[in-house]
Amino acid sequence: MFDSVFRTLFLSTPARLSLAERHLCIAQEDKEKVKIPLVDILCIIAESPQITLTNALLDALASHKIVLYTCDSSHLPSGIFMPFLGHYKALSVLQSQIASSKQRKAVLWQQIIKAKISNQATLLQMQHKKEYESLESLAKSVNLGDSNNNEAKAAAIYFKALFGKHFSRKVQIFEESQNGIINAALNYAYAIVRGVITRSLCASGLHLALGIHHKNQFNAFNLADDVIEPYRIFADSLVVQMIEGGELGEALSLENRLKLARILNVAVEVEHKLYPLHRAVIVSVQSVVKCFEAENFKLKLPLFCEDRSNGREIYEGVSDV
Numbered sequence: 001m002f003d004s005v006f007r008t009l010f011l012s013t014p015a016r017l018s019l020a021e022r023h024l025c026i027a028q029e030d031k032e033k034v035k036i037p038l039v040d041i042l043c044i045i046a047e048s049p050q051i052t053l054t055n056a057l058l059d060a061l062a063s064h065k066i067v068l069y070t071c072d073s074s075h076l077p078s079g080i081f082m083p084f085l086g087h088y089k090a091l092s093v094l095q096s097q098i099a100s101s102k103q104r105k106a107v108l109w110q111q112i113i114k115a116k117i118s119n120q121a122t123l124l125q126m127q128h129k130k131e132y133e134s135l136e137s138l139a140k141s142v143n144l145g146d147s148n149n150n151e152a153k154a155a156a157i158y159f160k161a162l163f164g165k166h167f168s169r170k171v172q173i174f175e176e177s178q179n180g181i182i183n184a185a186l187n188y189a190y191a192i193v194r195g196v197i198t199r200s201l202c203a204s205g206l207h208l209a210l211g212i213h214h215k216n217q218f219n220a221f222n223l224a225d226d227v228i229e230p231y232r233i234f235a236d237s238l239v240v241q242m243i244e245g246g247e248l249g250e251a252l253s254l255e256n257r258l259k260l261a262r263i264l265n266v267a268v269e270v271e272h273k274l275y276p277l278h279r280a281v282i283v284s285v286q287s288v289v290k291c292f293e294a295e296n297f298k299l300k301l302p303l304f305c306e307d308r309s310n311g312r313e314i315y316e317g318v319s320d321v
Contacts, residue, residue: 006276007040010261012254014050019057042278043067043195045261047075067199069192075257076184077191082198093205096292106145108291109213111299113146114139115230117154119304123237124161126306131161145213151229162240182239184252189235189260190228196264196278197224197231200285206292227284233304234266234277237311268302269309 016027023035038060061068065083072078121135134157138150159167167179201208201223211222242248247256268280280302287300303309
């Protein structure tokens with residue numbers, strides 16, 4: 001389960017990327033070439049439309065399970081290149097996933113939504129918002145499969161309490177308004193987290209399209225969209241921090257995007273242990289596998305708390321874990 005990778009590379013200027021002796025080679029005009037060991041790289045965010053790369057490098061990225069994000073003209077992640085490499089027991093894991101009963105999935109989804117709403121309540125309490133009490137009540141009353149749709153009820157309270165009564169997640173990210181910028185920041189961070197979850201799910205042998213709750217036939221990442229739910233809080237917290245610091249302007253700046261990309265190294269508590277987020281995801285994904293394979297119905301999900309795991313402490317590197 002241990003994963004030694006820790007580097008997130010953010011490339012916002014023209015460059016040519018290639019493979020050189022198991023290293024990523026970055027060549028830019030009027031600059032010396034930079035070489036980074038592939039074994040250190042977790043993901044690459046390619047922002048500039050003037051970035052080119054070789055097929056040999058893509059193959060090496062896949063071999064080392066490195067996620068590559070591409071970005072659109074608004075600098076938001078628009079796609080990912082991920083390893084097509086599964087677990088050594090891929091067929092066995094997949095068969096367990098397919099055979100999982102509706103009852104089991106209902107129990108797992110109940111745990112996921114309880115964790116998500118509880119984490120949301122904690123953030124509201126940290127922000128001294130009285131609405132946290134309503135979310136605590138909703139978290140306690142989540143039924144099997146969230147049959148009462150407490151997730152949606154909580155969201156209706158949570159986002160307006162956190163970002164203002166006029167805030168809506170439906171506001172288009174390209175609108176030049178505070179709501180639009182907040183949504184752009186949230187979507188950016190969510191996309192980065194979704195990518196590393198996808199990476200871990202692929203490596204575990206699970207099939208991404210076969211979700212626990214999400215079942216959209218046009219979505220190839222239903223399972224990733226299940227697992228991300230309790231992790232969204234760390235993106236929310238980071239965006240709140242940026243708002244408090246006056247860092248969000250009329251557009252999502254390069255400095256904003258750099259800070260959001262660092263979300264993969266925020267401190268996350270799972271089962272009383274702290275991990276950088278990208279490693280906490282591995283713990284959660286492995287618990288999903290075990291829940292499908294055995295009679296274990298207990299997922300290992302992130303806990304958002306005020307003093308240890310609040311999305312604001314950032315590990316500087318693997319040596320700090």
